[in-house]
Amino acid sequence: MEDLTASVNNLRSKYREIFHTSVKEIEKRVLALKPAGVVDIFDKYPSNSAGEKWQKAVLEMFDNDICKEIYRKWNEILLYRKEFSCTGCGTCCRLACSEFSPEQLKTKSENGDRFAKQFLSVFVPYESKEDARKIYPEYIKMLEDNKEDEVYFYHCPKLTDCSRCSDYNNRPQICRDFPDNPLALLPKSCGYVKWKEEVEPVALMLHSMLEIIEYYKENINANINRT
Ligand code: SF4
Ligand code: SF4
Secondary structure (H helix, E strand, O other), X not given: OOOHHHHHHHHHHHHHHHHHHHHHHHHHHHHHOOXXXXXXXXXXXXXXXXXXXXXXXXXXXXXXXXXXXXXXXXXXXXXXXXXXOOOOOOHHHHOEEEOXXXXXXXXXXXXXXXXXXXXXXXXXXXXXXXXXXXXXXXXXXXXXXXXXXXXXXEEOOOEOOOOOEOOHHHOOHHHHHOOOOOOOOOOOOOOOHHHHHHHHHHHXXXXXXXXXXXXXXXXXXXXXXXX
């Protein structure tokens, strides 16, 4: 039986390692802009002071330099996915998971969330977790092992008994885009597993950088002088 719990733990430990490297890299870029006489990027500095200018320069460097590069690389990863193809195993049609219940998705959809709207136009909920377990037991076990937050299980009624989409030409964008994230777990049968394996280290690095930048931005913005 495929041990997805071990795969997830392995991914987490790789992420921790990469995260530490990214912290150091970003810190180096922040310190390279540091003027003399200031100490901490997260301090509160007077208006127009060297410290405040440093904070603004760092925010600008994040937006105009690092983030643009991250998005460029992420798009390259998604473009590269086109060199691989779906093998038609049907697993992603038989089992889709969401952190949201059908009612929550409905509310989100009514509030203009396009993803929720599309998701509900494709998937219907399983009656029970046990029904979902029959499709992909390793995945359900991994969720249980990790004591993840509540997860809701869905399936698409358009999938035929021989794992074909009965409305293939009209399938919505979320089906055409799957998998749109190399950090998501994919079943072994998926034709995109090789793609995921190849791009995963870079995707982890990009993800960690975004997480760290988000932390910097939040904390700088909480202290920066806005007058
Ligand atoms: S619409 Fe087709 S491709 Fe999309 S989930 Fe359903 S069966 Fe799969
Ligand atoms: S899990 Fe992968 S190979 Fe299987 S149907 Fe979905 S995209 Fe295709």
